[in-house]
Amino acid sequence: MVNGKFKGGKQIGKQKWLPYGSSPTAKMGVLDKDGNPGIPPTGEKAKSSSGETIDYKPRSGTFAQTSLLDSDTVSGAGKSRISKENLDAVGGVLSPPIVQRTGIDSYRVLDGGDALASTNARGDSMTRAFVTDAQGASSMVEQRAAFRRLKPKFEDSPTPMKVSRERQRSQKLETDLLDLDTIGGMSKADSRLAKAMAKSDTLSVIPILKQTGVDKYEVVYGKEAVASYHQARKLNPNLPDRMRAWVARSEEHLQAMKRQIEES
Numbered sequence: 001m002v003n004g005k006f007k008g009g010k011q012i013g014k015q016k017w018l019p020y021g022s023s024p025t026a027k028m029g030v031l032d033k034d035g036n037p038g039i040p041p042t043g044e045k046a047k048s049s050s051g052e053t054i055d056y057k058p059r060s061g062t063f064a065q066t067s068l069l070d071s072d073t074v075s076g077a078g079k080s081r082i083s084k085e086n087l088d089a090v091g092g093v094l095s096p097p098i099v100q101r102t103g104i105d106s107y108r109v110l111d112g113g114d115a116l117a118s119t120n121a122r123g124d125s126m127t128r129a130f131v132t133d134a135q136g137a138s139s140m141v142e143q144r145a146a147f148r149r150l151k152p153k154f155e156d157s158p159t160p161m162k163v164s165r166e167r168q169r170s171q172k173l174e175t176d177l178l179d180l181d182t183i184g185g186m187s188k189a190d191s192r193l194a195k196a197m198a199k200s201d202t203l204s205v206i207p208i209l210k211q212t213g214v215d216k217y218e219v220v221y222g223k224e225a226v227a228s229y230h231q232a233r234k235l236n237p238n239l240p241d242r243m244r245a246w247v248a249r250s251e252e253h254l255q256a257m258k259r260q261i262e263e264s
Contacts, residue, residue: 066096066128071120073105074129078113080121081264087122089256091173094246095264097129098140098204107131111141111204114264130204139200146193147205147225154208154221154258157185161210167249175206175244180230182215183245187223194231198239203229208246208257217247220254221261 074097082093097112107129109116119127132140197203207222219226226243233239248254 067131068126068128069099069107069131070105071116071125071127074099074107074109074116074127075102076109076113077117077120078109080117081114082118082260083263084122086256086260086263087118090253090260091171092128093119093264094206094208094257094260095144097127098137098144099129099131100133100137101131110137111144118264130202132202136200136202139196140202140204142196143193143200143204146190146196147222150190150193150224152222152224154261155223156210156220156254156258157218159210159212159218161248161251161254162213162216163211163249167211167247170249173246176209176247177242177244178209178217178247179215180226180241180243183209183217183219183226183243185219185223186227186230189227189231190224191231193224193228194235197229197232198235203243206244206246208248208254208261210248210254217245219245220248221257 076099087093093112093115095112095115097116098110099107100110102108109129110132112129116127116129130140193205203225205222205225207219207225209217210220212218222245226245229239229243233241246257248257
């Protein structure tokens, strides 16, 4: 940005701007300092396609991005429910805690205390968590609450998994940022979950997918979340046409993910 103007379609400075997919209402997106796509620039309110106004104030957070925190700086751990063996097999927790900063180096759990307790019980000195402020807390926690009310099920299909060798070799539990049109196997959207997503700059519910081909994925857990995000984009057209998801790296990894969902 030079004198408050864009130069050559890109912002010059700490943040970079780039095309954000085929959606006519989400042509531009933002990369944070780590190169992770974030929220397009908007005002404090966004107008939905139906004319409804969604209260929305963009911040620096990105979709389904977590921070690595010292475990002893986070209070509010619940009951350990996930076994060490499962955490090792999966690579971590599938539903990271949502925490709010309470001091310079202190945080309080708002949701996911059991996940924190499980990693603490394994002896982890660091924990991954969604870090939010007072403004973003309510919509992130509401997403989780609305999703749980749906009583989601882990539903695999007979479609064979086709995973790249690179993914098979990976030992890290990391989310993939995927175009929505590459994800199949959705169910009915939930209006309450969709509205919570529309008001947030972070999706605190992360679906689990399996890869079935080149740029083809199928939802095995969280079908309602993917469908609700499509609905959220109608309420807030500024939301990008991509979302983060866990993608299983093998059949064994997928089954370990299923066991963690059942344990937690």
